[in-house]
Amino acid sequence: MTDRRDPRAPHLARLASLLADETRAACLLALLDGRAWTAGELARHAQVAASTLSEHLGKLVAGGLLVEERQGRHRYVRLADARAAQLVEDLAAYVAPRVVVRPRGLRQAGAGSAMARGRTCYDHLAGRLGIAVTDAFTERGLLRQDTGFALTDAGLEWFDSAGIPLERTGRRPLARACLDWTERRPHLGGAAGAALCRHALDAGWCVRIGSERAVKVTAAGERALSDLLGIRPEALA
Amino acid sequence: MTDRRDPRAPHLARLASLLADETRAACLLALLDGRAWTAGELARHAQVAASTLSEHLGKLVAGGLLVEERQGRHRYVRLADARAAQLVEDLAAYVAPRVVVRPRGLRQAGAGSAMARGRTCYDHLAGRLGIAVTDAFTERGLLRQDTGFALTDAGLEWFDSAGIPLERTGRRPLARACLDWTERRPHLGGAAGAALCRHALDAGWCVRIGSERAVKVTAAGERALSDLLGIRPEALA
DNA sequence: CGGACACTTCGGCGTCGGCCGAACGGTCAC
């Protein structure tokens, strides 16, 4: 009979109120690409006055969801850390089923379909590329999804033999399921997903397209993915 | 250069706004025990007028986070499903580090310490009891936490030999890490955690204390946990 | 030094939403 409110309630409400505004939500979703945006870019993206956005950024930074970096007359902001990104992802995944499925005309949009082919999701790979990698991991017994979500011993060896170092620092789990928005299936996130994505960009397996979060697999990338994971180029088309 | 807001933004903001009120947050946290509360119980718990709470419940039900069940002059509400519970858990876990650690006097509160010993977290076990079970699973190679969070083959066999059926229906993962609020460590959630908790209550391994979410391990429960998982009674004290 | 630019601060406007008490309607017990 403790008819006392939970002490977490005020904190929970304050956190949620940060996300409870459509403009701030749009900013956070945009920042899910993991890169740093200037205040001006975000203002244009969200279609509000610069003054309005400045106040929003103040709240998000004060609330700890974003961190800022001042360079000259620019204010760069990005998601504070993997936890913050995970939070936004979780919320977005919850509402994903309610978002209308985009009608895909055959000749639909180059920009949208590039994003659907491959993109980054904070610091790991997503889109058809992310799913193809996750499927390949699972089929080859490197990743176990049937009883949870974890790398297998063979998976650890794969990273080792591929020369991709896994940082087991901090409390971030090695493997974590991240629900893919366009594919509606989980892909590989966590420290392993981040390491793989970093290596893929460093080694030239894929490159960023324009200033957006979309990525494109290179010819070298197709060879590497085929050799190391048995992924056929068609799976990425 | 798509300076178009993400279509998920409005949905995300509306979902977050449901959690962005302190009174509603207190209700959702209370409902995390997985049971159904009447509107009156919640009003007393949250310390607001019945009329105020009625409106809050209307919003939470309309938003799909709660489901209601009318019985005579009572309106029972509970969390809609495991996804909704997971959502509240995720948010609460995010703010957990900011919640002041309760000063534990030696002779501190019977009610609080009973909750710390063992409780339900939506539909699985939490508190020291939940942690003890999770640790035992991990030490005995039934659960893998070092590379993610998943049951092992030995874990599947354990459930089988213990006569606890695992429902692999729906998309709910078998094992999922749920951050324990009092212990600050992950415990076993997901379908396997739910099945284990259900069995523990059905088989009389533990019983609910009063009307709260706290549970107490019985003598039979101590024997069963010792025999099946090697958990010493001292670990539960 | 002067002008263009990026961002912030401020004042003011309008809206939204949480809160209550009072009145109402449905349910149960005697």
Next chain:
DNA sequence: GTGACCGTTCGGCCGACGCCGAAGTGTCCG
């Protein structure tokens, strides 16, 4: 039926907040 009880609806109050444009501060460049 009569009264106690639980929940809902309504009206009204008030504070919080998102939005803008205008003015101000600091930075970069020629």
